[in-house]
Amino acid sequence: MNAELKQIHTEAKHKTEEFEETLAEAVYEGLSWVSNIVAPTLDLCIQGSTTVEIGLRRTRLNMDDCEYFEKGLEKVFGFGAKLIEHKILGILQSKLGVTREIEQSFKFSDEVKMTKKLYESKLRQS
Numbered sequence: 690m691n692a693e694l695k696q697i698h699t700e701a702k703h704k705t706e707e708f709e710e711t712l713a714e715a716v717y718e719g720l721s722w723v724s725n726i727v728a729p730t731l732d733l734c735i736q737g738s739t740t741v742e743i744g745l746r747r748t749r750l751n752m753d754d755c756e757y758f759e760k761g762l763e764k765v766f767g768f769g770a771k772l773i774e775h776k777i778l779g780i781l782q783s784k785l786g787v788t789r790e791i792e793q794s795f796k797f798s799d800e801v802k803m804t805k806k807l808y809e810s811k812l813r814q815s
Contacts, residue, residue: 708808709749709751710749711785712755713750714780716758723773759774771795778791778797778800778801787807789807
């Protein structure tokens with residue numbers, strides 16, 4: 690029984706890491722949609738986040754990082770941040786193979802959480 694619980698924990702940890710890696714890729718691609726210079730520059734907006742970096746590009750983003758990122762993006766782009774966030778969410782959903790309608794007045798970190806839940810549900814069904 691203990692071995693089974695350990696395996697379940699290991700699988701859950703792997704799925705979380707996989708999601709965080711995909712999220713980081715989607716963020717980088719979404720920012721690159723604006724400009725190739727923007728992605729590494731905005732990485733500075735989430736300094737103090739909890740994820741380890743390699744160079745200027747993060748390899749994973751967790752939920753705490755999303756909130757730092759969301760605030761940083763709004764500081765730099767103001768209302769334009771919503772367009773970038775929407776693009777990032779579309780890329781993330783596409784990479785994960787899930788679909789969710791994004792409301793006009795959405796909160797980025799909440800939408801990432803909902804996308805993660807959809808992804809986890811998809812994995813449980815397969």
